[in-house]
Amino acid sequence: MKNIQLGLKENWQQFTLLVLVNMMVGGMVGLERTVVPLVGTEEFNIQSDIVVFSFIIAFGIVKAFTNLISGVLADKYTRKKVLIWGWLVGLPVPFLLAFAPSWNWILFANVLLGVSQGLAWSMTVNMKIDLVGKKSRGLAMGLNEAAGYGAVGLTALLTGYLASHYGLRPEPFYIGIAYTIVGILLSIFLVKDTRKHAELEAAQIQATTSGEEAHKPNLWWVFKQTSFKSKNLFSISQAGLINNLNDGMSWGVFPLLFMSLGVGLEGVGWIKAVYPVVWGVGQIVTGPLADKWGRKPLIVWGMFIQVLGHIVIGMEILDPLTAGLVGSVLLGLGTAMVYPALLAAISDAAHPNWRASSLGVYRFWRDMGYAIGALMAGIVGNFFGLMWAVHIAGIITFISGIVVWVRMKETLEK
Template sequence: MKIQLGLKENWQQFSLLVLVNMLVGGMVGLERTVVPLVGTEEFKIGSDIVIFSFIIAFGIVKAFTNLVSGVLADLYTRKRVLVAGWLVGLPVPFLLAWGPSWNWIVGANVLLGISQGLAWSMTVNMKIDLVGPQRRGLAMGLNEAAGYGAVGLTALLTGYLASIYGLRPQPFYIGIVYTLTGLLLSIWVIKDTRAYTMLESLKGPGNGNAVPSKKPGLLSVFKEVSIGNKDLFAISQAGLINNLNDGMSWGVFPILFMSAGVGLEGVGWIKAVYPMVWGVGQIVTGPLADKIGRKPLIVWGMIVQAIGHLVIGIGQLPALISGLSGSVLLGIGTAMVYPALLAAVGDSSAPEWRASALGVYRFWRDIGYAVGALMAGVVAAWLGIIWAVHFAGLMTLGSGVLVWVMMKESRAVRN
């Protein structure tokens, strides 16, 4: 059977991958509302750093798994790595629902980090493989819209279930459905896409700033993406700061708004709005990155996120309104940057080493979860929990300025 690059030519497999990534994202949504409150309410943990330890564990493990995921994909095919991700994630909802101590929750997040690093990385790579260079923004917009839309919907659903049945175990039952469904789809209906990468490589560059080359080793790619190429450096630091915001909000928002008198269902809405707007918005911002370029969306997206932090941090509005308004702005800003950053990495790396480049970028991006949670814990213990929001806002603004100064536009020029 002849293979062709393009979304139209591969819409069936692309749609199945969108569905799989919704299930991958839903596994993260399981934790957004309920798990920080399990630490404070059920296990009576008083230290912010200890509470945020599950996010730190998740972020570090996911980051390092991202780093090796591209190498594993080239060794064992994308499909096998995707299936492995689901297998690792199978115990997670059971540990979250019935783990007898906080260490079990942290252990579940180690497994979740590995699972996400493998499974989400492969859905990103497989979609980029299918669509070719001219529709990367659209592909990443649809991919991340599916994943983070599911994060938001699941966060809302778990908050609702927790308000009716309690924090555990009922909110985590849906995770059992997610893992089993995702595993079966990945085994039986998803097809490997590495042949599409080979086809694109044969067709020539057409990849923005990318230069075709023989495939370098992971260490060389790590150096190139991290410090060797100033465009990729700017992209990587923006990804880190973007997920720093997410890691901070993951741990801080439930505790901050519960202490301000917002009920559990209201906290569920605040936690849901951010990833839902982030997810749905990428349906627009993904193709927009193909039309107007990557850089404008990245720069202005970071600025919009900084404004969202300001709305939450100034405390001039009722807590629920400021939480919802700030979360909407955070979601809009993140929707602007997320597909543009991924597409820019694809533009600036040749097909021969793109999977490894994406893995390195996603390493730095997802280290942001751990950095954000650790920053939030330290700042909250030192200055108070609201200052974690202020610090994140200042870092986000600085990151956007750095992209504006350093990064060249990377969008491929169409014939």
């Protein structure tokens, strides 16, 4: 462990580089936020909400399962190798989105994107946690997710602008080609592996704040522990799932809902951008607050603020653009509170020996929320209208916040 040190200050150069890489990773998701649902309805004339949202379902399921094995792969092959593999899998995605001749090719692009995101984003999370140690986890996750989701929002806005001026395809997707080239070059030539940092921290800790001990369990043991056996890890995992259920719902529903309410393409671009930009930038503040105030208060109140966002979007007394913007700000603010606190709480509760695998299980459940949210929105939208999908998501989010309030104990070591 010679010359290996833990801490943000001690590793600021690699940390900053990983923040930049995660901006490229997040930008790849932002490519789809505004334009792809409209490609389905306007170019391919798809009438069913479930079929239109199928690209989100495919993305969510594949990303969830890739998250599950990403920690195991990282422990076996190193974090850096898995990060590079993620970029290589994602290389064809912007070309497929730009030139796909049928909807099935769009679905295939999202399978590749799910694998790419599951590998690449998982590694940027793990590598930053490895570098900073236990004192600055909230800040580290705030900066990581701020970079990623800030890029999601800005790319969603930019693609909406390009689509309104040049058409839905191919111009909006050219940005993704630049993201993949920059991301893969940085990952190959400048990023350094961080597994030695995790080993150093593991040697210093016998048991975590939740009492989780230092041993090398198999993935099935970690899956059970993270999913339901540990009250804390269960509470965190279900909150992550419901949080991304909201995102999966909004990803598919908002472009179609607000276009149907008379909001133009640029307006939809703004609504789609505000949510992840507030989500992203807000984490620069909420990440450090999770280190100061604790994880649980931010998770509980973040879920309740998201509920308020759903309520505002459903208010008929507001014009659709105003309701969409204000509701998206509230959704973004609530998610900004929840996201770094959840990641930090998982990192607190899981021992460093099996933390990468536990993070993979948490992110499996969290990103399964994309698929569940899109499927729920498609079914509810077909039968009761898209606005009811927003209402149902709000009710589920409220219940999830209550679960955290009742079952989770604070994980921050005082």
